[in-house]
Amino acid sequence: AQTVTQSQPEMSVQEAETVTLSCTYDTSESNYYLFWYKQPPSRQMILVIRQEAYKQQNATENRFSVNFQKAAKSFSLKISDSQLGDTAMYFCAFLNSGGSNYKLTFGKGTLLTVNP
Amino acid sequence: DAGITQSPRHKVTETGTPVTLRCHQTENHRYMYWYRQDPGHGLRLIHYSYGVKDTDKGEVSDGYSVSRSKTEDFLLTLESATSSQTSVYFCASRVSGTDTQYFGPGTRLTVL
Numbered sequence: 001a002q003t004v005t006q007s008q009p010e011m012s013v014q015e016a017e018t019v020t021l022s023c024t025y026d027t028s029e030s031n032y033y034l035f036w037y038k039q040p041p042s043r044q045m046i047l048v049i050r051q052e053a054y055k056q057q058n059a060t061e062n063r064f065s066v067n068f069q070k071a072a073k074s075f076s077l078k079i080s081d082s083q084l085g086d087t088a089m090y091f092c093a094f095l096n097s098g099g100s101n102y103k104l105t106f107g108k109g110t111l112l113t114v115n116p
Numbered sequence: 117d118a119g120i121t122q123s124p125r126h127k128v129t130e131t132g133t134p135v136t137l138r139c140h141q142t143e144n145h146r147y148m149y150w151y152r153q154d155p156g157h158g159l160r161l162i163h164y165s166y167g168v169k170d171t172d173k174g175e176v177s178d179g180y181s182v183s184r185s186k187t188e189d190f191l192l193t194l195e196s197a198t199s200s201q202t203s204v205y206f207c208a209s210r211v212s213g214t215d216t217q218y219f220g221p222g223t224r225l226t227v228l
Contacts, residue, residue: 004158033215045159045206045219091158095215102147102215103174104208106158 002027002094006107013082014115020067021077021110023092033095034068034075035104040088048090051075082114119143120220122207128226135194137223139207147210148190149217150174150182152203159206165190197227 003026013019025034036048051059051068058066063080079086092107119142129135139148147166151159151174161174163182171182179201181193190209194201204224208217 035216037219043204043222045208045222047216047218050216097215102210102217103149103161103164104159104217106160108156108158 002029002096002105004092004094004105004107006090006092006110008110009108010111010113012113012115013079015082015084017082018078018080019082019112021079021090021092021112023075023077023107025073025075025092025094027073027094027096029096031097033097034066035093035095036064036066036075036077037091037093037106038086038088039091039109040085045091049077079112084114084116086112087114088112120207120209120218122205122220122223124223125221126224128228129197130228131198132196135197135225135227137192137205137207137225139190139192139209139220141188141190141207141209141220143209143211144187145209145218146187146212147217148184149208149210150180150190150192151206151208152176152201153206153222154203162192162205197225199227201225202227 005024032053034051038046049061067076089109094105123138149164150162160176165171165184183191207220210217
């Protein structure tokens with residue numbers, strides 16, 4: 001079974017600064033996907049970014065980028081130019097693409113607070 | 117967004133009563149999922165469906181059952197609610213052949 005570990009329960013950052021959230025995972029699979037989801041106080045789960053394991057290039061979405069280290073099984077999220085609206089719980093998630101039903105395994109989350 | 121709605125959005129019930137949560141999606145997605153979210157645990161999969169009348173268990177399925185009689189609806193039932201089932205419940209759906217799940221707004225259930 002896959003496991004996802006987010007070692008930082010809480011983090012804070014000043015507005016306009018850069019912050020990195022950590023995620024490690026454990027799997028014996030070679031084909032998989034990784035995701036970061038954001039959950040603001042509204043409780044809605046919002047997809048931030050996704051990475052396909054067979055792609056070496058790190059995914060980027062505007063101010064959000066990842067550092068994907070497949071050998072180290074590490075998938076960190078970098079948020080540049082932090083904004084107050086980035087305050088949220090962030091979840092790292094793993095999906096094994098080898099099966100057909102694509103079940104997500106989530107980490108426990110990191111609560112990020114952006115301070116003015 | 118996949119046009120996913122959940123009902124009710126909030127519910128308070130008493131121990132021992134049956135509860136049914138509904139997930140409705142308008143995108144004709146084949147796959148649907150039920151998760152629960154608890155502090156310190158992230159989201160954990162309860163049950164999922166890979167088609168009409170086709171369902172299977174997730175990692176925390178004890179005490180829950182599901183049904184899917186139509187593509188657009190996925191029901192989660194607590195036959196006899198317990199306080200340990202107090203949680204926020206999320207539904208998600210995915211189109212066949214893709215990897216991304218889209219989530220509904222969640223249902224906060226409190227069992228007294």
